[in-house]
Amino acid sequence: MINQNTLFVISSIALTLLFWWLWKRTTKAMLAYAHLASMVFTGFLLARTSYCTLGNQLLSICTWVIAKVLTIGIPVAVVFAIVLGYYLMPWLYKKKYSAFRIKDRRNRLVPEAKIFIADSSKAFAFAIKNDIFISIGLLVLLNKHEKDAVLLHELGHVRRNSSFINFTTNLMHVLSPLARFYTQKMLDFEELSADAFVVSVQKTDKHIESARKKLRNAF
Numbered sequence: 001m002i003n004q005n006t007l008f009v010i011s012s013i014a015l016t017l018l019f020w021w022l023w024k025r026t027t028k029a030m031l032a033y034a035h036l037a038s039m040v041f042t043g044f045l046l047a048r049t050s051y052c053t054l055g056n057q058l059l060s061i062c063t064w065v066i067a068k069v070l071t072i073g074i075p076v077a078v079v080f081a082i083v084l085g086y087y088l089m090p091w092l093y094k095k096k097y098s099a100f101r102i103k104d105r106r107n108r109l110v111p112e113a114k115i116f117i118a119d120s121s122k123a124f125a126f127a128i129k130n131d132i133f134i135s136i137g138l139l140v141l142l143n144k145h146e147k148d149a150v151l152l153h154e155l156g157h158v159r160r161n162s163s164f165i166n167f168t169t170n171l172m173h174v175l176s177p178l179a180r181f182y183t184q185k186m187l188d189f190e191e192l193s194a195d196a197f198v199v200s201v202q203k204t205d206k207h208i209e210s211a212r213k214k215l216r217n218a219f
């Protein structure tokens, strides 16, 4: 007869394969989170059962520690990492690049986001939460239409909350090696969606493509 632990491992692998299969047919980020939940849940159940089934006292202390790490330590670490990392990162970037905010009087230009200029001669732009960082190097490198395209691309990320998806996929890589099968697809999808937003406004992909080309050559 199959014992409980084997059953949990098998069901975990089966769930992972099921999520992967579903992932290839959809692009919903919820599946990725469900996958992560299934991995944590399995670890939780494994820890509980091994704690309960091992009778030897020395061994049960050992498994008690493992059980505690799995059931309390990892979830606490993940929540801590999300809260600290996700909320601290924008602040750290502002410090790192001595960024200053561009603001029109009623924040009418881009009401959903705050735009920061990063004091760096390197050309880059990125969005984290609803903060968009654009470097002085990028402003010098690109023409007006390309600057608009990059700003719209980053705004596309803000609207989709891409930085949260990026952050959680990185966490998933730590927790589950199998996550790599679909996280790259998730990240690619975020880039494509941000570009689609640019095209929906500019009615062409000419400017975002030429901006990308210039950025590639700049490095």
Ligand SMILES: [Zn+2]
Residues within 6 Å of the ligand: 153, 157, 190, 191, 194
């Ligand atoms: Zn992007």
